Amino acid sequence: MTRALAGGGLAAAFVVALTLGPLVVVALWAEAGSGLGAGDWAAIRFTLWQALLSALFSVALAIPVARALARRTFPGRGLLVLLLGAPFIVPVIVAVLGLLAVFGRTGLVSQTLGALGMDPLSIYGLHGVVLAHVFFNLPLATRLILQGWLAIPSERFRLAATLGMGPVDVFRQLEWPMLRAVVPGVAMLIFLICTTSFAVALTLGGGPRATTIELAIYQAFLFEFDLGKAAVLATIQFAVTGAAAALAAWVAVPAVMGAGLDRPVQRWDAARGAARAIDAAWIGLAALFLLVPLSMIVLRGVPQLAGLPPQVFEAAGRSVVVAVLSACLVLVLALPLASAAQALRGARPMAATVVESVGYLSIAASPLVIGTGLFIVLFPIANPATLALPITIAVNAAMSLPFALRAILPELGAVEAQYGRTADALGMRGWARLRWLILPRLRRPLGFAAGLAAALSMGDLGVIALFANSENATLPLQLYQLMAAYRTNDAAGAALLLLGLSLVLFWAIDRGGRVNAAV
Amino acid sequence: MLRFDQVMLQQGTHVLAADFAVDEPGITAVVGPSGAGKSTLLSAIAGFLTPAKGRVMWGDLDLNPLGPGERPVSVVFQDNNLFPHLDARRNVALGVAPNLRLSPEDMGRVDAVLDRVGLAGKEARKPAALSGGEQSRVALARVLVRDRPLVLLDEPFAALGPALKAEMLDLARETLAAEGKTVLLVTHDPDDARRVAERTILVAEGRAHPPVQTASLLDNPPPALAAYLT
Numbered sequence: 198m199t200r201a202l203a204g205g206g207l208a209a210a211f212v213v214a215l216t217l218g219p220l221v222v223v224a225l226w227a228e229a230g231s232g233l234g235a236g237d238w239a240a241i242r243f244t245l246w247q248a249l250l251s252a253l254f255s256v257a258l259a260i261p262v263a264r265a266l267a268r269r270t271f272p273g274r275g276l277l278v279l280l281l282g283a284p285f286i287v288p289v290i291v292a293v294l295g296l297l298a299v300f301g302r303t304g305l306v307s308q309t310l311g312a313l314g315m316d317p318l319s320i321y322g323l324h325g326v327v328l329a330h331v332f333f334n335l336p337l338a339t340r341l342i343l344q345g346w347l348a349i350p351s352e353r354f355r356l357a358a359t360l361g362m363g364p365v366d367v368f369r370q371l372e373w374p375m376l377r378a379v380v381p382g383v384a385m386l387i388f389l390i391c392t393t394s395f396a397v398a399l400t401l402g403g404g405p406r407a408t409t410i411e412l413a414i415y416q417a418f419l420f421e422f423d424l425g426k427a428a429v430l431a432t433i434q435f436a437v438t439g440a441a442a443a444l445a446a447w448v449a450v451p452a453v454m455g456a457g458l459d460r461p462v463q464r465w466d467a468a469r470g471a472a473r474a475i476d477a478a479w480i481g482l483a484a485l486f487l488l489v490p491l492s493m494i495v496l497r498g499v500p501q502l503a504g505l506p507p508q509v510f511e512a513a514g515r516s517v518v519v520a521v522l523s524a525c526l527v528l529v530l531a532l533p534l535a536s537a538a539q540a541l542r543g544a545r546p547m548a549a550t551v552v553e554s555v556g557y558l559s560i561a562a563s564p565l566v567i568g569t570g571l572f573i574v575l576f577p578i579a580n581p582a583t584l585a586l587p588i589t590i591a592v593n594a595a596m597s598l599p600f601a602l603r604a605i606l607p608e609l610g611a612v613e614a615q616y617g618r619t620a621d622a623l624g625m626r627g628w629a630r631l632r633w634l635i636l637p638r639l640r641r642p643l644g645f646a647a648g649l650a651a652a653l654s655m656g657d658l659g660v661i662a663l664f665a666n667s668e669n670a671t672l673p674l675q676l677y678q679l680m681a682a683y684r685t686n687d688a689a690g691a692a693l694l695l696l697g698l699s700l701v702l703f704w705a706i707d708r709g710g711r712v713n714a715a716v
Numbered sequence: 717m718l719r720f721d722q723v724m725l726q727q728g729t730h731v732l733a734a735d736f737a738v739d740e741p742g743i744t745a746v747v748g749p750s751g752a753g754k755s756t757l758l759s760a761i762a763g764f765l766t767p768a769k770g771r772v773m774w775g776d777l778d779l780n781p782l783g784p785g786e787r788p789v790s791v792v793f794q795d796n797n798l799f800p801h802l803d804a805r806r807n808v809a810l811g812v813a814p815n816l817r818l819s820p821e822d823m824g825r826v827d828a829v830l831d832r833v834g835l836a837g838k839e840a841r842k843p844a845a846l847s848g849g850e851q852s853r854v855a856l857a858r859v860l861v862r863d864r865p866l867v868l869l870d871e872p873f874a875a876l877g878p879a880l881k882a883e884m885l886d887l888a889r890e891t892l893a894a895e896g897k898t899v900l901l902v903t904h905d906p907d908d909a910r911r912v913a914e915r916t917i918l919v920a921e922g923r924a925h926p927p928v929q930t931a932s933l934l935d936n937p938p939p940a941l942a943a944y945l946t
Contacts (some may be wrong), residue, residue: 618793619791619799621764622789622791624783624784624785625814626785628815629816633814
């Protein structure tokens with residue numbers, strides 16, 4: 198018990214230093230910094246506006262898709278539900294490139310419009326940012342709302358059928374109460390995610406009309422090297438995300454549960470032809486919206502793979518190392534935190550909650566804010582570029598920690614409930630307990646958490662952009678530099694490489710937890 | 717000698733008083749209605765429950781300050797005794813060293829005990845590949861290699877069929893009682909007590925009574941036990 202607490206304390210101290218430490222630095226520097234200019238206010242307004250629109254569109258489109266998935270069975274339904282989880286581990290910059298291939302100036306839609314004699318689309322600016330955010334968050338919203346639909350007991354639908362309720366009555370009595378409970382939390386979560394999304398704004402935003410706070414921080418670094426201004430912006434960014442996170446915690450965001458999305462509810466009010474056709478259309482559109490951009494990455498990337506310049510492969514090598522080390526660090530942090538929370542839970546529930554909350558701190562602190570603080574601290578004592586990779590590893594680990602804890606904590610509780618007394622009676626403590634009870638029983642969640650962390654780190658384009666130069670770029674940064682230099686073919690190849698590596702890393706590590714897993 | 721020195725146990729609103737000694741080695745049964753506190757009594761000996769009052773003593777040793785793993789006690793629970801990711805040999809070896817660092821001699825001892833409980837040739841099987849009876853044998857083997865003087869059996873064979881249960885009880889008596897262990901066997905089947913336990917502790921109406929001869933207790937049950945037996 199005491200050793201579990203000591204380990205948890207160390208991990209908690211590291212996480213607090215990494216997330217709150219930079220915030221303190223940023224806040225102190227911000228005081229010395231200048232006031233807000235018109236451009237800064239515009240960035241704040243744009244950040245909130247695009248996040249609001251992204252949340253509204255994602256949720257509004259997710260409701261009919263979730264309803265269709267909830268009440269229809271068709272071949273490939275399971276695959277589609279699985280696919281809804283994919284955008285989570287697809288690197289943002291890859292998805293942006295896929296969206297450009299479909300909706301960009303020379304993309305599929307523009308070509309079709311051109312053939313019809315119309316002007317091509319432009320997806321740079323507000324609508325591009327919102328489009329990309331909807332691409333990422335529509336699947337998330339669909340999964341969460343689908344969960345809500347499937348949580349309505351099937352007996353209620355049967356009861357509604359025997360009472361002769363039509364679709365309107367069923368909606369009013371069964372579905373509307375569920376939506377009212379679930380949707381605000383989902384929208385809040387997406388709003389929160391979108392306030393800190395940097396890579397989308399970097400690639401599709403920009404200019405006075407489409408700059409987010411995070412992008413403004415980046416520009417303050419890169420173009421003006423005005424650390425005081427960056428600190429002011431970072432403080433504002435933290436205030437915005439902190440407020441959004443507090444609001445999200447208050448409206449109770451539903452948790453994504455992996456299981457149980459594979460059993461549609463039999464419905465009697467929606468058997469008619471029109472409802473069937475509408476559901477089919479929604480499912481088809483959602484599948485196209487997800488699949489076509491990703492397919493374009495594959496189609497355009499394959500011919501370019503062989504001719505990729507060597508620095509792309511060097512960047513890929515660095516990225517794999519960063520991803521694997523980041524995944525290891527997540528486990529090194531998550532296990533002691535979870536163990537300490539578990540050990541405290543019985544006797545001191547308040548302390549357990551505090552320990553657990555430390556793991557969720559990074560939700561409110563965006564990578565760019567942490568990066569700004571670390572840069573201010575490290576700039577006088579070291580060359581930030583040489584520390585780019587270690588810092589990226591640490592920050593990425595902190596960002597994945599909430600997901601890791603969500604995966605590990607419930608399983609750890611179950612293991613202790615089931616085998617804790619036998620282990621106690623045998624005197625299994627400390628390392629022996631970890632080695633012979635906890636690790637073998639937790640292989641699956643640990644593998645899943647590490648795989649997720651590796652994939653997220655592999656595709657991350659955030660803090661690295663502040664620190665790295667072209668010599669130590671990771672693959673996402675390299676890809677961004679190729680895009681910025683209009684080297685379209687190399688970018689297409691690099692995007693496919695990045696996508697492949699992210700998926701393979703997740704698959705391999707997650708599978709490592711399953712193969713030969715304890716019975 | 718196991719002694720409850722004016723012990724009060726509290727679990728939620730349930731209170732159980734115990735003030736008696738188990739003087740002789742061999743199997744002593746613990747019987748009583750469900751929810752009367754049989755498992756609570758064992759939890760206090762094993763170290764999962766600290767008495768609200770009084771002391772649990774083993775000879776001159778006060779058990780209260782000791783953690784579950786430090787007590788002169790081995791426990792077999794009704795389930796979850798075996799770790800499903802470890803084979804039979806390692807599950808038993810945990811009784812020798814919780815970190816599974818065993819000398820070759822210790823390993824030999826583990827195999828000898830597995831042989832003695834009738835599991836020769838099945839040492840490398842994981843629990844899922846063993847029958848219910850065989851799993852009980854592994855748990856028993858661990859108690860034997862652990863070699864602590866006090867053994868608590870908390871309905872360990874309740875999930876087995878009648879014939880298999882009788883076989884396991886006999887095996888427990890042959891091995892544990894023969895080595896001079898003091899064994900407390902919780903059971904809700906009076907026939908178990910008759911079969912292997914000379915003396916029986918009745919737990920009923922908020923009180924754990926001192927051990928008495930099993931036959932006389934069951935033949936002339938006090939009212940609390942009579943209501944439960946019929």
